[in-house]
Amino acid sequence: MSDEREVLRTQAYGGSAKLRARQALWAFGEDQPATSRVTRAHRLSGAETIVDVGCGHGADLRALRRDGHRGPLIGVDFSVGMLAELEPTVADPVLADALALPLASGVADVVLAMHMLYHLGDIPAALIEFRRVLRRDGVFIASTNSVTSAPELIEPWSEAMVELGGPSFGGGSGHRFSVENGAGILGSVFGAVKLREVEGVFRVPEARIVRDYVASTDDLNEPMLPDHEAWEAVLDQVAAHAQSVIDREGCFTVTARGGIFVCRR
Ligand SMILES: C[S@@+](CC[C@H](N)C(=O)[O-])C[C@H]1O[C@@H](n2cnc3c(N)ncnc32)[C@H](O)[C@@H]1O
Numbered sequence: 001m002s003d004e005r006e007v008l009r010t011q012a013y014g015g016s017a018k019l020r021a022r023q024a025l026w027a028f029g030e031d032q033p034a035t036s037r038v039t040r041a042h043r044l045s046g047a048e049t050i051v052d053v054g055c056g057h058g059a060d061l062r063a064l065r066r067d068g069h070r071g072p073l074i075g076v077d078f079s080v081g082m083l084a085e086l087e088p089t090v091a092d093p094v095l096a097d098a099l100a101l102p103l104a105s106g107v108a109d110v111v112l113a114m115h116m117l118y119h120l121g122d123i124p125a126a127l128i129e130f131r132r133v134l135r136r137d138g139v140f141i142a143s144t145n146s147v148t149s150a151p152e153l154i155e156p157w158s159e160a161m162v163e164l165g166g167p168s169f170g171g172g173s174g175h176r177f178s179v180e181n182g183a184g185i186l187g188s189v190f191g192a193v194k195l196r197e198v199e200g201v202f203r204v205p206e207a208r209i210v211r212d213y214v215a216s217t218d219d220l221n222e223p224m225l226p227d228h229e230a231w232e233a234v235l236d237q238v239a240a241h242a243q244s245v246i247d248r249e250g251c252f253t254v255t256a257r258g259g260i261f262v263c264r265r
Helices: 002-012 017-028 037-041 059-066 123-133 151-163 172-176 182-187 207-215 218-224 228-249
Strands: 050-053 073-077 092-095 108-114 134-145 192-204 252-264
Touching: 002 218, 017 192, 017 207, 037 059, 037 108, 037 134, 037 252, 050 059, 050 123, 059 073, 108 123, 123 134, 123 182, 134 182, 151 207, 151 228, 151 252, 182 192, 182 252, 207 228, 218 228, 228 252
Parallel strands: 050 073, 050 108, 073 092, 108 134
Antiparallel strands: 134 252, 192 252
């Protein structure tokens, strides 16, 4: 696990380029909501102190400011490269691991863990740490994917991995904390857990975007294959599949399924 942590910290999330390559695919949604996903999941007054753990380059924090949030925002991430892109005018950057937050107990009205819990080796320990920094009546919000998300992409990708000598690919570490098992994991630390499920259809116009998405996961997935050529062949095969769908249907449609958990003590 600690090897995986270092690969995540210094390579997969060493900078924002690979995360942004995946976010580029999610820009082709049919409906782009006007407000941030956090505001939609939980009504905010705008004055709360919010700690976003695993904030990445700060997309949710920026979106909260766009929604008019006035209260203190703190962005925590263990990657120097990610935090370097978080504007200090948006949020205070804190370089730290999710399991040891350098924050006083009870300082936060809201703690966020958006699409990051599945990266942690000890999720319950992190949840206990998040609960520590929350006020007694504070709210913990976590987002993640469903294990059934993006079948149009995961199925051909998994087939290509097997054909090129790797294991069946089922979405990687995402299964550690998913829409399906999340309530059970969160319920071990929080008394009340509510799930808001989200589904979106994304119509991707270019195979290059699909190839870049898969390529961005190289740090964790390429080592499962015999060599670099096999990984390149996986990318080519997934891109060729996407291109054949685009030629036939005009776009490569991806159905993303996920959810946002809102938890209280
Ligand atoms: C998939 S990205 C999500 C970024 C952002 N929350 C979002 O939803 O756009 C996961 C983020 O969690 C961070 N992360 C992963 N494990 C972490 C840990 N143990 N402590 C702090 N940050 C961590 C990564 O550096 C990365 O920025």
